[in-house]
Amino acid sequence: MPSQRHPPDGLAEKLAHELHVHQIELESQNEELRRTKSDLSAARDRYQDLFDFAPVGYFTLDRDGVIQECNLTGAILLGEHRTALKGCSLSRFVAPADGDRWHLFTRQVLGADGPHRIELALLRAGSQDAWHGQIDCQQMALPGQEPTLWVTLTDVTARVLADFDQRVAALDADARELERHRVALALHEDLGQRLSALKMELVSLAPCEKSEVYRERLGGLLTSLDDAVSTVRRITQDLRPPMLNDLGLAAAIEWLVHDTARRVDLSFTLSLDAVAPDMGEQTRLALYRFVQQAVALLVFDAGSIELHIGTHCAPGRFVLVLRSRWQCKAKPGTTPLEPEAARILEHRARAMGGRLVIDLPRDPLVWIHLELVMPLAKPQDTDAEHGDTR
Template identity: 25%
Template sequence: MIIPTIHILLIEDNEADAILVESDLQQAMGEQMTVTHVERLSSAIELIHKKSFDLILSDLTLPDSDGITTIKQLREHAVSTPIAVLSFRDDEKLAIKAIKAGAQDYLVKGSLTEGVLARVIRYSIERQRIEESNRRAQKRFQTIFEKSPLGIALVNLHTGRYYDVNPKYASIVGRRVDELIDISHADIIHPDDLQSYHDDIESFLNSGRVDCKIEKRILHQDISVFWIKISIVRFEAIASNEICYLCMIEDITERKQMIENLHQLAAHLQDIREEERTRIGREIHDVLGGTLTVLKMDLDWLSKKITAEPMHERIKLLYQLTGEAIETARRVSVNLRPNVLDNLGLLGAIEWLVRELEQRTKIDCTLESTISNLSCHNKSYETAIFRIIQEVFINITRHSNATEVDVELVEDEDDFVITIKDNGVGITKLQILNPQSFGIISMNERTQQFGGEFEISGIASQGSVVMLRIPLALVTCAEEAIDG
């Protein structure tokens, strides 16, 4: 392996000292080294700008410079080159001043040996290389920090104070960098989201997790409202003896608006679908059902008038089939438009669904409720809740192989909660997350329509649990324990 030559600049105005140092250097480093000797600081500076050196050895007292000023001027012109001081004074205070001024080492001329020189040269050069590598890494980090398309800030989450903020962060929150340094991280959060923000941060700090993601609204100084996604990571950097957290923010206002538009579109399509179902259900009930009923009455009349076989038996069969058609039309009409909602109200409609499931499938069903009356302020919400429960029962019938279903209606502090449990095969997480599970997707969409929460879970061979949470602000409940 070829060992690179070390180029040393020696600044020494005493010829005898210079010869002695060069001799010691030669013995210490041999052919690995070249020495360029000058007597004046000005000559050294001129050389520094013409070629690069791996190490500068300099006396403090020169014809055109004296003391610590020599080191300061050298450091100004040789920013990244290690400097070692040569001095006849064994002075600790002077050595400290020289180090603070930019020197890597302080050598006393009378105590130089081959080993000391070799060690100083290698250590100084290696230390400088490490420092230069650190400087480059810091510069890269600073460039990434300044140019990042994400808003980045160093924050003490315990106090909320900013330590550093990049331009993108300031741009997203609508403030100047210097303004952010003077305020708290919570000061940018929308007042309506402030309590949930504090709760989320406290939960994160107490959890021991290394990162978290939250979405909040922020308030610009011009009163405009934006949505941001905040990603927080525990950061090992220390500022003012306090641990920082790396906060990265992203403007998700447009994404939120798109999601809201999709929800509104889904709700609108749901309303259109319900209106169409109502129209078709009414047509089936009023027109088709009425026609079939008249036909059945006429067949009954005919069966009494025509007693001869086999015509009488044929009429009886048609009478029976017409009755079955009427029942099918009634069932289809009810499924298309749940008139039980209009006739019985939401609570009565839920009870009807439970009884209908039990009668149709012979599954043992129980309903427990702590309320005697339930209604939504918005009728479309009642329809959405009815459809969700209806969809759950359809899935139980098709997929669960359950023999028992328990339905519980309770009111807690903030929500009205509907819980449906079965003892079937149990839904898997893979099935829940399957993008082709359109029934679950539909139930989620309906729940979002009224700002509720829909949860589904299951354990293999132990059944599934569906929980529907409806904000109390949307419903009217009258408490009275009933079992059915």
């Protein structure tokens, strides 16, 4: 029987040590793989949550506009379960009035690279109430696959309705301004001329008696007619100052301040830029209405006793400054201008595309400071603006 050969004791121990080291390395690599797998699973779940619960709807469409994949937000926006949307055409949820626009839009996206955007009236499943969605779409073509459309859907109903309300408000403001202009012309052309003619008739009447009572009554009638003519003239100027278009914004502001100071105990200073700002009729009228309301709030509401108005025309912008010192009518520590009044002025500034800075001190010895900075567009653009001209 042949004898068996055994490796030396030292070699066996060396092999056993190497196998043990190799086993430890494999266990370490296996642990690292398990940890990496766990991290990848957590990242996948995290990105899946981000995909599903994003604030906008995500869709993947084929060339025919059929939904291949969507997130939970997209399903909620369309009012349908996500599984029911797969294989359904997105055009099913487009309002009939915008069906042709959506068809032309998909053809445009497939025919040109880059992102594309459109706003459509959409319908939810089982509802006939339209809502407005903004669709951002881009074609993606992977090697060896048919091109697909990546789509994001955002509900912009609130913005569309706000824009509509703003356009309606602009049209309403324009209509009111036209009505003011019509009333001003009627007062000036009709009532003003009638009063002037009546005064001329009274003056032409020679007193047939040298009665003191007669002269006093005639003088009283002439004085009343003068007051009535002045009132008509002032109302006409308030409704639509003719010098705004004839002489410019600076002349209209100067008349406004002089007329206000004449009616109340007010001292004022003016520093109006002689250079006429490059703006259209609508912007000029909106600025005048802003100054008109600001002066009324500062003088009649805040009780200002001293007023300064300055304008400065710089390249591309117009700066209006109103500074007012007020009497201490309010309680100590309170501001003279109500927060609601300040918000109204800020709203008017934003409607004109400007920015208003208001400094309301709590000390009557400190001046109220209002500064309006408004960018100026080109004349052909400003004529088409719709500012808040109320």
